[in-house]
Amino acid sequence: xxxxxxxxxxxxxxxxxxxxxxxxxxxxxxxxxxxxxxxxxxxxxxxxxxxxxxxxxxxxxxxxxxxxxxxxxxxxxxxxxxxxxxxxxxxxxxxxxxxxxxxxxxxxxxxxxxxxxxxxxxxxxxxxxxxxxxxxxxxxxxxxxxxxxxxxxxxxxxxxxxxxxxxxxxxxxxxxxxxxxxxxxxxxxxxxxxxxxxxxxxxxxxxxxxxxxxxxxxxxx
Numbered sequence: 001x002x003x004x005x006x007x008x009x010x011x012x013x014x015x016x017x018x019x020x021x022x023x024x025x026x027x028x029x030x031x032x033x034x035x036x037x038x039x040x041x042x043x044x045x046x047x048x049x050x051x052x053x054x055x056x057x058x059x060x061x062x063x064x065x066x067x068x069x070x071x072x073x074x075x076x077x078x079x080x081x082x083x084x085x086x087x088x089x090x091x092x093x094x095x096x097x098x099x100x101x102x103x104x105x106x107x108x109x110x111x112x113x114x115x116x117x118x119x120x121x122x123x124x125x126x127x128x129x130x131x132x133x134x135x136x137x138x139x140x141x142x143x144x145x146x147x148x149x150x151x152x153x154x155x156x157x158x159x160x161x162x163x164x165x166x167x168x169x170x171x172x173x174x175x176x177x178x179x180x181x182x183x184x185x186x187x188x189x190x191x192x193x194x195x196x197x198x199x200x201x202x203x204x205x206x207x208x209x210x211x212x213x214x215x216x217x218x219x220x221x
Contacts, residue, residue: 001053002041016026026168027044031074032069032072033053033069033070033072033073033074034072034073034075034076036053036071036073037053037073037074037076037077037211038076039098041076041077041080041082042217048082048107049082049083049091049111049112050077050078050082050083050084050085050111050112051074051076051077051078051082051083051084051099052074052084052085052108053070053071053072053073053074053077053085053086053087054070054085054086054087054088054100054123055087055088055089055097055100055104056068056069056087056088056089057088057089057091057092057095058088058090058092059088059089059090059124059126059145059182060086060088060090060115060122060124060147060178061090061122061141061145061175061177061178061179061182061188061190062142062144062145062178063143063144063145064145064146064175065086065122065141065192068086068088070086070087070088071122071192073086073121074086074120075120077093078120078192078194079164079194080201081118083114083118083119083120084102084118084120084121085104085107085108085111085121085122085123086120086121086122086123086192087100087104087122087123087124087125088122088123088124088125089124089125090125090126090127090182091126091127092125094143095201095203096129097132098126098130099125099128099133099187100123100125100175102130103123103125103187104123105138107123107189108122112212115159119191120188120191120192120193120194121190121191121192122178122188122191123143123187123188123189123190124178124180124181124182124187124188125150125187126182126185126186126187126189127161128178128185131185132188133185133186134184134185134189135186136186136187136189137176137181137186137187137188137189138183138189138190138191139177139180139188139189139190140174140176140177140178140179140190141176141177141178141192141209142173142174142176142178142179142180143169143171143173143177143179143192144169144171145169145173145179146165146166146167146169147165147167147168147169148163148164148165148167149163149164149166149167150162150163150217176191
């Protein structure tokens with residue numbers, strides 16, 4: 001899933017009452033997770049205490065967060081000053097959500113009473129049974145967890161490409177990383193922020209630019 005839809009109309013499904021188990025109202029949105037969160041927070045509901053994006057089928061660890069629709073949805077709550085959880089299970093087939101449910105409910109209760117500032121938590125559940133869970137770790141964001149394979153195929157006059165992320169990374173994950181936690185059958189909880197700026201590189205970029213800015217200004221139309 002993508003993180004954002006700009007300048008594109010998308011459909012809001014009719015409100016559906018809860019099935020009696022949770023007794024909540026729900027909407028469906030034809031858009032990305034970020035679209036769903038923006039629509040809800042800006043138009044549908046007020047005074048939101050917590051945004052939960054997920055539960056995603058497939059982990060979002062390490063550099064995955066840069067392209068994750070689940071994390072992209074959670075960001076929309078965080079930038080609005082709302083405590084936020086992105087939650088994923090490291091299974092794309094035969095996905096079970098019981099462990100995610102077990103950790104999500106008490107975590108949400110804790111966040112409800114948290115007064116130390118806005119938190120953005122990325123939660124990942126290993127692909128195991130409940131009885132195999134080795135613990136819960138607060139982790140750092142790891143590096144590259146998977147590599148990409150690109151397959152090309154001629155379809156009539158066109159060549160089409162399929163990208164799959166099924167090539168395990170050759171990197172050894174840091175022991176305190178989210179990737180290592182999943183490998184060790186632990187639930188990973190990673191505090192995130194959204195600052196991507198590299199301030200330390202600003203002087204180097206100024207030097208790299210050299211006289212390019214002045215050349216642009218001096219160039220006749």
